[in-house]
Amino acid sequence: MATYTGKLLRINLTDSTWQEEDIADSSYRHYISARGLAAKYLYEELQPHMDPFDPENRLVFSIGVLAGTGLQGFSKWCVTSKSPLTNTIFRSISGGNFGVWMKYAGYDLLIIQGKAPVPSYVYLDTNGVQFHPADSLLGLDPRELQKRLKKNHGPRTESACIGLAGEKLVRYAVISSGDRTAARGGMGTVMGAKNLKAVAINVPVQKPVPFHKSAFEKLVQEQICMLKGHPRRENMNTFGTPYITTVVDALGVLPVKNFQEGTIQQVEDISGEVFYDLKKAKAGCYLCMTRCGGMRQVTNGPLEDSLIDGPEYETIYAFGPLLGIADKQFIINANAACDYYGIDTISTGVSIAFACELFEKDILTTADTDGLDLSWGNKGSVFSLIEKIGKREGMGRLLGEGVRIAARNMGADASLYAMHIKGLELPGYDPRGIKGYALSMATSNIGGSHMYGRPRAELAGKVDPFAEEGKGESIAQVQKEQAVEDSLIACTFGNSGLDVAKYAQLLTAATGIDAFGEGDNLLRIGERILCIERCFNMREGFGRKDDALPRRLTSEPLRKAGPSTGQVVKDLDTLLDEYYEALGYTGEGLPTAEKLNDLGIVK
Ligand code: SF4
Numbered sequence: 001m002a003t004y005t006g007k008l009l010r011i012n013l014t015d016s017t018w019q020e021e022d023i024a025d026s027s028y029r030h031y032i033s034a035r036g037l038a039a040k041y042l043y044e045e046l047q048p049h050m051d052p053f054d055p056e057n058r059l060v061f062s063i064g065v066l067a068g069t070g071l072q073g074f075s076k077w078c079v080t081s082k083s084p085l086t087n088t089i090f091r092s093i094s095g096g097n098f099g100v101w102m103k104y105a106g107y108d109l110l111i112i113q114g115k116a117p118v119p120s121y122v123y124l125d126t127n128g129v130q131f132h133p134a135d136s137l138l139g140l141d142p143r144e145l146q147k148r149l150k151k152n153h154g155p156r157t158e159s160a161c162i163g164l165a166g167e168k169l170v171r172y173a174v175i176s177s178g179d180r181t182a183a184r185g186g187m188g189t190v191m192g193a194k195n196l197k198a199v200a201i202n203v204p205v206q207k208p209v210p211f212h213k214s215a216f217e218k219l220v221q222e223q224i225c226m227l228k229g230h231p232r233r234e235n236m237n238t239f240g241t242p243y244i245t246t247v248v249d250a251l252g253v254l255p256v257k258n259f260q261e262g263t264i265q266q267v268e269d270i271s272g273e274v275f276y277d278l279k280k281a282k283a284g285c286y287l288c289m290t291r292c293g294g295m296r297q298v299t300n301g302p303l304e305d306s307l308i309d310g311p312e313y314e315t316i317y318a319f320g321p322l323l324g325i326a327d328k329q330f331i332i333n334a335n336a337a338c339d340y341y342g343i344d345t346i347s348t349g350v351s352i353a354f355a356c357e358l359f360e361k362d363i364l365t366t367a368d369t370d371g372l373d374l375s376w377g378n379k380g381s382v383f384s385l386i387e388k389i390g391k392r393e394g395m396g397r398l399l400g401e402g403v404r405i406a407a408r409n410m411g412a413d414a415s416l417y418a419m420h421i422k423g424l425e426l427p428g429y430d431p432r433g434i435k436g437y438a439l440s441m442a443t444s445n446i447g448g449s450h451m452y453g454r455p456r457a458e459l460a461g462k463v464d465p466f467a468e469e470g471k472g473e474s475i476a477q478v479q480k481e482q483a484v485e486d487s488l489i490a491c492t493f494g495n496s497g498l499d500v501a502k503y504a505q506l507l508t509a510a511t512g513i514d515a516f517g518e519g520d521n522l523l524r525i526g527e528r529i530l531c532i533e534r535c536f537n538m539r540e541g542f543g544r545k546d547d548a549l550p551r552r553l554t555s556e557p558l559r560k561a562g563p564s565t566g567q568v569v570k571d572l573d574t575l576l577d578e579y580y581e582a583l584g585y586t587g588e589g590l591p592t593a594e595k596l597n598d599l600g601i602v603k
Contacts, residue, residue, distance in 0.1 A: 004511055032516075033062065038078060049540060063077050076491055078094075092175070096160075101201040157201065169193060173192060179293070185446060219505060245317070250562065341386070359375065370394040403420050424448040426550075485503075
């Protein structure tokens with residue numbers, strides 16, 4: 001098997017049919033794979049203004065061309081759809097073995113369309129696709145469900161599945177594989193809307209063979225040698241992303257109490273070292289020697305007494321400082337409860353923080369909260385709300401819509417406290433103290449994501465983080481690079497030291513396509529991916545007005561934020577003008593006809 005299969009599997013749930021289709025070589029040349037290729041198909045196949053719950057919405061699973069080779073940190077998978085949270089194109093990336101199994105089955109893409117007449121799951125093996133009723137699996141959490149599927153189809157079965165929240169259409173439901181999740185944007189909600197509980201695959205391992213085998217293997221060996229002694233890999237292997245908490249606190253951009261403040265006094269209680277001490281075993285993704293995960297003990301809630309892989313930094317932020325909490329065990333237990341129901345920890349934490357601030361401001365009272373006292377730091381109430389969101393009952397019905405819709409439904413001043421961009425709840429970096437993040441998150445085609453283009457120079461202290469000029473070019477550049485990395489899929493945490501030039505060498509050696517290594521072709525592909533995603537959104541009516549920040553970030557100076565105290569985003573317009581100019585978009589943030597022509601995108 002070559003490193004790219006040239007095939008996709010299309011599954012129609014409405015009439016239980018499936019077919020293989022070829023993927024043109026030119027599609028790989030223009031979009032690489034994973035995020036890029038999925039964006040192309042979604043753009044071409046979806047009618048504008050389609051409801052994300054419409055059966056004709058697509059759920060596109062995709063994998064990178066370097067996955068399953070010996071390369072370390074390149075075997076995660078991606079899922080793309082129109083998001084019920086943002087109404088934009090969306091991509092979410094996860095670890096777990098599912099993606100590589102898809103490739104072993106002979107497919108780089110799995111496109112799921114239609115809606116099953118009854119709750120179902122799909123099973124794929126060497127004989128093809130089978131459609132099974134899932135009545136007996138309803139309500140099962142992703143861990144139990146995966147065990148059940150292994151029991152039904154063999155221990156080598158790997159699956160992507162949803163929990164109760166996906167079935168109930170909570171708008172930020174996740175898709176789980178192993179202990180990992182494609183967490184953001186409600187990809188699990190789309191799966192639930194299709195009446196699809198799981199996709200399971202059981203096929204033999206088929207190692208991909210690189211086109212230039214010896215050249216590729218030499219590059220792999222170089223990567224492994226480089227990773228062995230790399231301090232960042234060692235740091236990630238030891239502490240994982242929890243090390244970020246104290247770094248972000250020191251910068252004054254750790255969001256506290258729904259972005260009211262930028263540091264928390266008890267930060268040492270939830271530091272990387274603290275979570276390191278609680279680690280019972282290492283964990284990680286398929287074919288990754290960084291193994292940044294860690295198994296930790298759950299002491300309360302539906303997964304009590306089991307071990308979970310977590311928490312990541314974003315979960316520490318969302319169930320810690322954001323809610324005025326600095327309790328390590330509570331954060332682990334909250335993480336486990338979200339995993340159990342199958343909900344995104346960031347969106348869940350931000351939705352609860354939104355409710356807590358409304359309670360503080362007397363916009364909500366116990367009459368609205370099912371009697372819960374939502375004072376900051378009330379852990380019992382937070383835990384109850386996770387359960388209510390996961391089951392979509394009581395107040396959880398409203399909060400499970402995400403803060404944008406919840407605020408609209410509440411009216412009054414609620415929207416002032418809804419911390420989202422394009423409907424996606426914000427991650428754990430306050431953009432007021434890192435203006436590059438303000439621009440990157442505002443212009444992100446998937447809404448408020450920290451993984452759409454990280455302002456690396458600012459985070460490394462090489463550029464003034466507070467400056468509001470001269471950032472358009474560098475943010476356009478990191479977004480292009482991120483689009484390339486997501487199309488490979490190169491894990492941000494697992495391939496320290498590799499850059500776009502090295503990706504080009506690897507791609508050429510793996511696929512035999514010399515064009516990947518020509519000039520700045522990969523960055524041009526990154527630009528094309530950003531552009532086609534923007535075209536998708538443009539068709540939906542998105543434009544400059546949507547490249548916006550929550551009002552708090554542009555009008556309320558950051559408090560108790562160490563070096564970032566007093567910071568606010570004063571001039572987003574200048575940042576946007578520079579960014580649009582760098583990408584050749586109009587002042588309205590839209591690609592011109594010339595730009596589309598230049599990048600070969602057909603309108
Ligand atoms: S670094 Fe961590 S998240 Fe990335 S591939 Fe390795 S184990 Fe997975």
